[in-house]
Amino acid sequence: MELGKPLKTSDLIRELRQQLDLSQEKFAAKLGVSVRTVNRWENGSTLPSQMALKLIEEMLHKMGKAGKKLVNEYLPKAEQREDF
Template sequence: MELGKSLKISNLIRELRQQLDLSQEKFAAKLGVSLRTVNRWENESTVPSQMALKLIEEMLRKMGEPGKRLLKEYLLKAEQREDS
């Protein structure tokens, strides 16, 4: 899973976390990272590792329709930018 530079991973992470109704702390526990790491992702200080991105993508796919919408919004737009 790769995102185009103009699409903010912070927005995807925040929206996913809120749709799952998880605090940053609980979201971090699900991914096996620290609360500080999730906070840094959402504040655009750092970006998730490839492994974390794969776990996030799995979460999105398991969510059903809301996850599909987020995947389409963030991934397909990024892929379209890469193709052009």
Template sequence: MELGNSLKIADLIREIRQQLDLSQKKFAANLGVSLRTVNRWENGSAVPSRMALKLIEEMLEKMGEPGKRLLSEYLSKAKQREDS
């Protein structure tokens, strides 16, 4: 999953967590990162590594239809930004 720099990764992370009903701490544990890392992603001061993005993509795929919607929504936004 490639996300453009201008994409609001913070929004995607927050939305995934809310859809899965996970705290930042539990979300971080699922990805093998620290709570601070997830917090920094959500407040926009850092972006996930390529490995973390891959794990997030896998998480989205396992979510079924809601995950597919998020994946297509955020990937299409990233694609539009790359094309402009």
């Protein structure tokens, strides 16, 4: 990742998928979306739906410390939920 680059949802999704060692195809299948949708999220051309974000949040929770590290790195404190 480039230094000085703002951290975005697209970066979080890519990092999560890579840490879970999933291809875009397998990640898409876990979320019930198309590969093209995951590709668009990672390119930053679209954002995940609220339903997809909820599933992504659940994946982060299941990762434990690694998931919490991603949340702390990519989401500003104001966006983090209290129960994470």
